[in-house]
Amino acid sequence: MAMIENRRKKSLIALTMVTPFVVTFSVFFLYPMLDMIRISFTDAPLVGAGHWVGFDNYLKLFGDRLFTLSLKNNAYFVALTVIPTTVIALLIALAINRLSGFRQTFVMSLFFMPYVLPVSVVTELWAWMLDLQFGVLQPVIALFTGKPVAVFKNPYWVMPMVAVVTIWWTNGFNVLLFIAGLRNIPSELYEAASLDGATTWQKFSRVTWPLLWPVTALVLTLQLILQLKIFDQIYLLSGGGPFNSSYVLLLKVYREAFQSNNGGYASAVATVLFLLIVVISVLQFQLLRIRRAS
Amino acid sequence: MSPMRRLENIVLTVLTLMAALVWIFPLYWGFLTSIRSEENAAGSVSILPDEFQLKAYLDAIFNTKLMLWYVNSIGTATIVTVLVILISMLCAYALSQIRFPGRRLLYGLVLGSFMVPGQTLVVTQFILMKDLNLINTWAGIILPQLIAPIVIIVYKQFFDGVPKEMREAVVLDGGGEYTILFKVFLPLNWGITTAMSIVTFIGVWNAFFWPFLVVTSEDMMTVPVGITQVNDAFGIHYARLMAVAMLAAMPVILAYVIFQRRVTDAIMISSGVKG
Numbered sequence: 230m231a232m233i234e235n236r237r238k239k240s241l242i243a244l245t246m247v248t249p250f251v252v253t254f255s256v257f258f259l260y261p262m263l264d265m266i267r268i269s270f271t272d273a274p275l276v277g278a279g280h281w282v283g284f285d286n287y288l289k290l291f292g293d294r295l296f297t298l299s300l301k302n303n304a305y306f307v308a309l310t311v312i313p314t315t316v317i318a319l320l321i322a323l324a325i326n327r328l329s330g331f332r333q334t335f336v337m338s339l340f341f342m343p344y345v346l347p348v349s350v351v352t353e354l355w356a357w358m359l360d361l362q363f364g365v366l367q368p369v370i371a372l373f374t375g376k377p378v379a380v381f382k383n384p385y386w387v388m389p390m391v392a393v394v395t396i397w398w399t400n401g402f403n404v405l406l407f408i409a410g411l412r413n414i415p416s417e418l419y420e421a422a423s424l425d426g427a428t429t430w431q432k433f434s435r436v437t438w439p440l441l442w443p444v445t446a447l448v449l450t451l452q453l454i455l456q457l458k459i460f461d462q463i464y465l466l467s468g469g470g471p472f473n474s475s476y477v478l479l480l481k482v483y484r485e486a487f488q489s490n491n492g493g494y495a496s497a498v499a500t501v502l503f504l505l506i507v508v509i510s511v512l513q514f515q516l517l518r519i520r521r522a523s
Numbered sequence: 524m525s526p527m528r529r530l531e532n533i534v535l536t537v538l539t540l541m542a543a544l545v546w547i548f549p550l551y552w553g554f555l556t557s558i559r560s561e562e563n564a565a566g567s568v569s570i571l572p573d574e575f576q577l578k579a580y581l582d583a584i585f586n587t588k589l590m591l592w593y594v595n596s597i598g599t600a601t602i603v604t605v606l607v608i609l610i611s612m613l614c615a616y617a618l619s620q621i622r623f624p625g626r627r628l629l630y631g632l633v634l635g636s637f638m639v640p641g642q643t644l645v646v647t648q649f650i651l652m653k654d655l656n657l658i659n660t661w662a663g664i665i666l667p668q669l670i671a672p673i674v675i676i677v678y679k680q681f682f683d684g685v686p687k688e689m690r691e692a693v694v695l696d697g698g699g700e701y702t703i704l705f706k707v708f709l710p711l712n713w714g715i716t717t718a719m720s721i722v723t724f725i726g727v728w729n730a731f732f733w734p735f736l737v738v739t740s741e742d743m744m745t746v747p748v749g750i751t752q753v754n755d756a757f758g759i760h761y762a763r764l765m766a767v768a769m770l771a772a773m774p775v776i777l778a779y780v781i782f783q784r785r786v787t788d789a790i791m792i793s794s795g796v797k798g
Contacts, residue, residue: 240621243700253670254632324538325539327536328536338783342779343547345729346729347728348747350750350771354549360761363761406790447796482645486645487649506639507638
């Protein structure tokens, strides 16, 4: 009897502890999530009720050229960022890992610093450096093209340059993960390799790379998910232009909802992006589980 | 070490250092522009400091709404940080130490929500805030940012590692679960609490998308959203623009420089590459 009493009391205490999270989570996360799916089947404006339209919004997506263009641009942006940032971060981590003491801390902090900046500071720094008239980087661009280029107003330059800005901003995070991964490799393995007369390249390809692969896979998938959600930098640097050449899905959601007042249609676009990312996350989670199990 | 290897070592170190300096150049260039006069800022391409004046900073402080945005940012970021830590710590403690019905389901939800991209929910979150009359308020900025499943996961991981004997000592003295949490588990995990607080604060300070949507009145904007307005309102004043950017970045740069180890530890731990 006392046992059951005790159990009940414990459960009550647990309830008081989890309630703050459960309530905020339900109201500001779970409910908006379900509401997004519900609204995506209606013709609701941003504020106010709408009518049930079934799959109309989703069918409309197929014919919406701006939607398919956004999808393509998202894929293009992923291609421009994910693998390049992973390679650059790995190289930087290897370079930092060679150093020690104050030198290591100092170099690490320089590479990591951009990651703690607000996105609008990052975009303003780069917009200023790439300013058509006074930008300090324009002479560098002119070396290749012969004349200055308004990079964020040029359909060929805009996505690669947003990718450069993004890599500069977020790369420190990946460097950090690689450094943690490198530190986890037992030094005995390198000593053994040295005794066997392994070259630097052999040490990398036979020891570092295979043991670092779990971290590499983590960086790749985290970046894939992150870059699919691109909005801030595009909005601030190019606004989706020129000629929609940098239009992406989240920008489409924003424009449909907050500028065209199509809450239902915006929710349908958001649901597609949502599902895309959830599927990738679940796949990633399963992959990690399989790897841990084996 | 052979002379050849030693030379290789020096060359690699110098190259690394140079790469790091090139990497930080954008920030350095922004700072350099901010301490120049407006006339000089636009034309000068000298990468060395050629003048030092704080006119642009004074201009930024007195002729923009930056200070107001600072108040909004410090206020909302502090409140979010304190609440996130408290809410997550309580939830993680219950998940880790108390057996109660629904525990597995709740932990499943926490892990599951970790995979859900919050940015895609902004449309309905906005509608909800509109219904609650919270557009252009601190509460509107704060509330959706309180959900931080990663903080729960990290706390749970740390609480799981606390030896059983520690709690039994308190139970023998007649202490309840809250006593155990605040007298034993919290002091034992100060390190992770500080680390998670700092990265939460930096994250909230930097948040752009949500504050940008939920605030339309210039007076209620946070720093990262507000500074994009300076650009529009004043046109091309590069020195002032960069001074504003430097002031916007200062709190997070300071937080990082002061608590460097804590920041990097928190990031390594929450991405699971370090236990």
